[in-house]
Amino acid sequence: MSTTTSSRPPRSRRGSGVSAAAPSARRPVPGGGSGRAFTVVTTVILVILAIIWLIPSVFALKTSVTANGVSALGAQEILSDWSPTLESYATLLRQGDIWNWYLSSAVTSVITAVLTLLFASMAAFALSRLRFRGRSLIYLLIIIGLMIPSQVLIVPLFQELRILQLLNTYWAVILPQVPSVIAVFIFKQFFDGIPKELEEAARVDGAGLWRTYWSVIMPLSRPVIAAVAILTFVWTWNNLLLPLFVMSNPDLMTIPVGLSTVQGSFGLRYSDIQAGAVLAALPLVVLYLFFQRQIVEGVTGSGLKG
DSSP states (O other), rough: OOOOOOOOOOOTTTTOOOOOOSSOOOOOOHHHHHHHHHHHHHHHHHHHHHHHHHHHHHHHHHHSSSSSSHHHHHHHHHOOOOOOOOHHHHHHHHHHHHHHHHHHHHHHHHHHHHHHHOOOOOOOHHHHHOOOOHHHHHHHHHHHHHTOGGGGHHHHHHHHHTTTTTTTTTHHGGGGOOOOOOHHHHHHHHTSSSSSHHHHHHOOOOOOHHHHIIIIIIHTTHHHHHHHHHHHHHHHHHHHHHHHHOOOOGGGHHHHHHHTTHHHHOOOHHHHHHHHHHHHHHHHHHHHHHHHHHHHHHHHHOOOOH
């Protein structure tokens, strides 16, 4: 008596007309629709805010290429005029002292940025890496310094600079701006994120504190160095109050102080005033366009990756 085994065909999935070899449908990603809607809404809001921010800048640029006689009539005449002219720019470059203003602003801004980087980074390194008595109190006093407006210190600073006989010099603009509380804060926050194992390895190799700071910490801090340098440069370049108080020599006036004299020199010639403002802002715009990535990485503390 022989037994035969019958082979049955493989069963297909019950209750479905799709074969087992067919790929299963991809599950929808939870929150996909809401995520796309959020992206669209934020994009629209950013575009609207960008347009609102650009409107005054475009109007200032349009006024600067409009004749003074037309700009004196009002905003409607400025917008309806389609005869651009560079007369205001030529007037400033030919008759004004804008080249001296550029030189004074460049000298004070560059030196202030360099000294701020040096002293703020050293102070932040001590607060971040060293352990000493009174460290927390010193850091608290530095943070409190963020709450004190610089304008309330202008009279004591003027008296101090007068006693030191530094009025009408570049140092009268540079030295009061070197102690930057925000720069110390940004550096410290960045240094706190650097792994301490790197310092320990440098210490094993015989590096002291100064060598560790200069050869280990600072090379790793290039994004925050660029951010602090640019922010300090821009702040010094745009500072009006301090140079206005400590400088009376026309040859040493910075851009903001010089622009404040344009209206007095040329009367109510709005095109000349706007042309000077555009020329003053042009170096800062170029600076931001070239170093915007470093500014964002340095301020957000995302320079260390991996």
